[in-house]
Amino acid sequence: MSAIETVRPPLPKKPFNPTPVWLTAWLALLWLIVVDLELSFETLLYGVDDIFEYFSRYGSPNFADLSRYVELLIQTLATALWGSALAFVVAVVLAPFAARNLTPNATVYRIARETLNFMRAMPDLLLALIFVAALGLGPLPGALALGIHTAGFLGKFFSESLERVDAGIYEAVSATGASRLQVVMYAGWPSILREALGYTLYIFDRNVRMASVLGLVGAGGIGLALHDTLRMFNYDQSAALIIVILITILVIDYLSTWIRGKLN
Amino acid sequence: MSQIIIKDVAKRYANGFNALKGVSAEIPAGSFTVILGPSGAGKSTLLRTINGLETPTSGSVQIGQQTVTHTNLREVRSQVGMVFQHFNLVDRLSVMANVLTGRLSHRSWLGSLFYLFQRGDMDIAHEALIRVGLTDKAWNRADRLSGGQQQRVGIARALAQQPRVILADEPVASLDPVTSEEIMGLLREICTRDGITVVVNLHQVELAKRFADRVIGLNDGFVVYDGPASGLDRATLSRIYNRNGDQIDEQLETMLAYA
Numbered sequence: 346m347s348a349i350e351t352v353r354p355p356l357p358k359k360p361f362n363p364t365p366v367w368l369t370a371w372l373a374l375l376w377l378i379v380v381d382l383e384l385s386f387e388t389l390l391y392g393v394d395d396i397f398e399y400f401s402r403y404g405s406p407n408f409a410d411l412s413r414y415v416e417l418l419i420q421t422l423a424t425a426l427w428g429s430a431l432a433f434v435v436a437v438v439l440a441p442f443a444a445r446n447l448t449p450n451a452t453v454y455r456i457a458r459e460t461l462n463f464m465r466a467m468p469d470l471l472l473a474l475i476f477v478a479a480l481g482l483g484p485l486p487g488a489l490a491l492g493i494h495t496a497g498f499l500g501k502f503f504s505e506s507l508e509r510v511d512a513g514i515y516e517a518v519s520a521t522g523a524s525r526l527q528v529v530m531y532a533g534w535p536s537i538l539r540e541a542l543g544y545t546l547y548i549f550d551r552n553v554r555m556a557s558v559l560g561l562v563g564a565g566g567i568g569l570a571l572h573d574t575l576r577m578f579n580y581d582q583s584a585a586l587i588i589v590i591l592i593t594i595l596v597i598d599y600l601s602t603w604i605r606g607k608l609n
Numbered sequence: 610m611s612q613i614i615i616k617d618v619a620k621r622y623a624n625g626f627n628a629l630k631g632v633s634a635e636i637p638a639g640s641f642t643v644i645l646g647p648s649g650a651g652k653s654t655l656l657r658t659i660n661g662l663e664t665p666t667s668g669s670v671q672i673g674q675q676t677v678t679h680t681n682l683r684e685v686r687s688q689v690g691m692v693f694q695h696f697n698l699v700d701r702l703s704v705m706a707n708v709l710t711g712r713l714s715h716r717s718w719l720g721s722l723f724y725l726f727q728r729g730d731m732d733i734a735h736e737a738l739i740r741v742g743l744t745d746k747a748w749n750r751a752d753r754l755s756g757g758q759q760q761r762v763g764i765a766r767a768l769a770q771q772p773r774v775i776l777a778d779e780p781v782a783s784l785d786p787v788t789s790e791e792i793m794g795l796l797r798e799i800c801t802r803d804g805i806t807v808v809v810n811l812h813q814v815e816l817a818k819r820f821a822d823r824v825i826g827l828n829d830g831f832v833v834y835d836g837p838a839s840g841l842d843r844a845t846l847s848r849i850y851n852r853n854g855d856q857i858d859e860q861l862e863t864m865l866a867y868a
Binding site: 517526536539 | 693698763
């Protein structure tokens with residue numbers, strides 16, 4: 346019916362689409378950075394030959410010291426494991442205080458949140474440098490550094506998972522007369538157990554990668570050996586070490602992905 | 610003796626909505642009370658003020674000899690079981706563990722930290738499962754059960770508290786008619802056999818007529834009916850379910866004719 350067409354209301358004014366403006370702004374910023382830092386893509390182009398020459402020095406890895414590498418590798422894995430365990434414990438204790446729906450009051454919430462933020466903001470390489478200076482060379486400062494830094498991450502992940510749990514479940518448990526701690530233990534953790542294990546595995550995976558590098562600042566493990574061989578221009582051994590590290594990281598990464606897949 | 614005394618309870622939410630505008634009622638011990646009313650009438654709010662899930666803006670609620678306050682919340686709640694529309698079980702825990710949460714108010718913080726319960730608690734939880742007929746599902750995960758079974762676990766959790774009062778907030782609103790019947794029957798049986806005071810929010814007038822000793826009708830935050838279930842005639846029902854003041858809704862009349 347034409348009568349219906351005549352009363353068809355006009356569309357409201359189309360809202361402004363800010364995407365082109367943002368895109369232009371970002372591109373301008375990137376270009377400014379190139380100018381400011383004097384990044385030269387020509388150097389990269391002319392240097393290609395040099396880069397290939399340098400990499401060719403790693404062409405003949407020497408595995409003569411493999412048994413020592415494996416020992417160092419185990420030390421690295423142990424550092425990562427202890428770091429992750431420390432992070433897990435700290436996160437489990439702090440997370441309920443940093444979850445808006447479980448925290449006893451606003452002040453405690455703020456303190457817990459900021460503590461986690463601070464731990465996350467401290468780079469583990471920097472923490473490792475500090476702990477090596479304070480505690481001496483070895484895996485302990487590495488584990489501490491990893492633990493503190495990743496506790497910040499795990500604590501944030503856990504608290505956000507705890508916040509996502511259906512409010513009705515917390516309500517039902519607290520309606521039985523349960524205390525706050527009991528609500529956390531019986532409604533909170535069981536509801537997010539799988540998620541929490543997944544995050545912890547991811548953090549362990551990440552810590553293995555980081556622990557191999559932490560040796561560079563003296564925090565033990567296979568990174569320390571790599572540091573030494575690189576310093577002595579011992580390319581054959583460096584190559585072997587890099588291969589060992591890469592294989593380990595790939596295996597751990599694959600394993601953790603597989604286990605996390607099983608969890609879900 | 611009155612088990613629950615509600616005195617001039619008003620509740621205004623932070624967003625300015627007045628859910629209750631001065632409600633008073635006395636609920637005798639061991640009775641089965643149904644609260645009826647349209648959505649938004651304040652049924653849930655009223656039920657939730659009884660165990661302190663909502664704090665009244667003014668007025669007071671007394672359970673037994675105790676007035677519900679911030680300081681005795683846990684003590685009051687340990688004597689009041691609650692059953693929810695969406696069951697609110699901890700999905701990942703076993704049926705048994707869910708029922709055992711009803712014993713938490715009797716357990717120390719240290720034991721709870723390690724998920725430890727005492728022999729006596731296990732027996733009470735076992736007994737509660739027998740009552741709701743789910744003993745064989747004790748070690749199943751709660752989320753693997755059907756809706757009706759989950760609601761039975763919810764009731765078992767309330768029973769495990771060995772409460773004086775059970776509050777049920779639309780316990781059958783997510784269930785099919787046959788299951789609803791079973792759940793209402795179970796609540797009625799608990800009331801009659803154990804002498805537990807039961808207060809249920811309902812949308813089904815017909816269920817209220819059959820199961821309740823007493824009906825409280827709420828409309829727009831006020832009590833508009835308080836009396837026996839047998840007093841629910843058409844005039845009363847249209848007063849309870851009336852939406853626009855004095856204007857009688859024809860559709861409403863038709864609906865209630867079948868109630």
